[in-house]
Amino acid sequence: MNILDKITLDKRNEVTLRKSLIPTSQLEQSVLFERQTISLVNNLRHSKSGIIAEHKRRSPSKSVINNGLNVQDVAKGYEDAGVCGMSVLTDGKYFGGSLDDLLTARASCNLPLLRKEFIIDEYQILEAKAHGADVILLIAAILSRDEIKLFSEFAKGLNLDVLLEVHNEEELYKSVMPSLDMLGVNNRNLKTFEVSLETSKSLSSIIPDDFVKVSESGISNIEAIKELRPYGYQGFLIGENFMKTDNPGESATEFIKSLL
Numbered sequence: 541m542n543i544l545d546k547i548t549l550d551k552r553n554e555v556t557l558r559k560s561l562i563p564t565s566q567l568e569q570s571v572l573f574e575r576q577t578i579s580l581v582n583n584l585r586h587s588k589s590g591i592i593a594e595h596k597r598r599s600p601s602k603s604v605i606n607n608g609l610n611v612q613d614v615a616k617g618y619e620d621a622g623v624c625g626m627s628v629l630t631d632g633k634y635f636g637g638s639l640d641d642l643l644t645a646r647a648s649c650n651l652p653l654l655r656k657e658f659i660i661d662e663y664q665i666l667e668a669k670a671h672g673a674d675v676i677l678l679i680a681a682i683l684s685r686d687e688i689k690l691f692s693e694f695a696k697g698l699n700l701d702v703l704l705e706v707h708n709e710e711e712l713y714k715s716v717m718p719s720l721d722m723l724g725v726n727n728r729n730l731k732t733f734e735v736s737l738e739t740s741k742s743l744s745s746i747i748p749d750d751f752v753k754v755s756e757s758g759i760s761n762i763e764a765i766k767e768l769r770p771y772g773y774q775g776f777l778i779g780e781n782f783m784k785t786d787n788p789g790e791s792a793t794e795f796i797k798s799l800l
C-alpha cells in the first residue's frame with residue numbers, strides 16, 4: 541500500500557467521525573462561512589514571484605520539519621514577505637496540522653489560504669470554508685473523475701478556488717475540466733519520496749493554457765523557479781525550505797528579494 545492509500549484510508553475513518561460530531565448545519569452557520577473569499581488564482585496571475593508558502597510541521601518524507609513555531613507568526617511573516625498565498629496543512633496524523641491552524645492563519649493575515657488536505661468528501665470542503673479557507677486542493681491520485689467534478693463544482697459554488705494536483709499524464713488527462721482554476725504538478729514521487737523538477741517540466745506542455753500552472757514540492761532555491769518559468773509555471777508551492785528555518789517569514793522575504 542503506498543502512502544496516499546494509507547492516508548486516504550485513515551481519512552475516511554476520520555471524516556466519518558468528524559461528521560458524527562459536527563453536523564454540516566453547524567459548519568454553515570460559522571461566521572466565516574459568509575466571508576468574501578480572496579482569490580489565489582487572481583493573485584498568481586498578477587504576481588511577480590508566484591510564491592505560495594506552506595505551514596508544515598512534519599511530513600511522511602521528512603518526519604519532523606519544525607515543531608517550534610506558532611502559526612500566527614508564520615502567517616504574518618509570510619504576508620510581510622509578500623507571498624501570493626499561504627498553504628496550511630490540516631491533516632493531523634501525518635503532517636501535525638489541524639483545522640485550528642487554518643483558523644489561526646485566517647485570524648492572522650489577509651492572504652488567500654489553501655486548505656492542504658486529502659479531500660475525499662464534500663464535508664471537508666464545508667469545513668474548509670467554515671475555517672477561513674479560500675482555496676481547496678483536490679488530489680487526482682485519490683479521486684475518480686466524477687468525484688473531481690462533484691467536489692470542484694461544489695467548491696466553486698462556495699466561491700472557493702480549486703487547485704487540482706497531479707503526478708503524471710494519466711492523472712492529468714483524467715482530471716481536466718472547466719471547474720478547476722489551477723493545475724498543480726507535484727514533483728514528489730510518492731513511492732520513493734524523491735523530488736524532481738523534471739516532473740513539472742515534462743507535464744507542462746499537456747496542461748491546457750486555461751489553467752494557471754503550479755509546481756509543487758522540492759523547490760529549495762530561486763534557480764528552480766527560474767528553470768520552471770519558461771515552462772509556463774506561475775505558481776510555486778514551497779513548504780520545507782521555509783519551514784525548516786527558525787523564521788519562515790524572514791526566509792520567504794530573502795527568497796523573494798533575490799528572485800525579483
Ligand SMILES: O=C(O)c1ccccc1NCC(=O)[C@H](O)[C@H](O)COP(=O)(O)O
Binds near residue numbers: 543726
Ligand atoms: O511532503 C510529503 O512528504 C508528502 C507525502 C505524501 C503526500 C503529500 C506530501 N506532501 C504534501 C505536499 O504537497 C507538500 O507539502 C508541498 O508540495 C510542499 O512541498 P515541500 O516544499 O517539498 O515541503
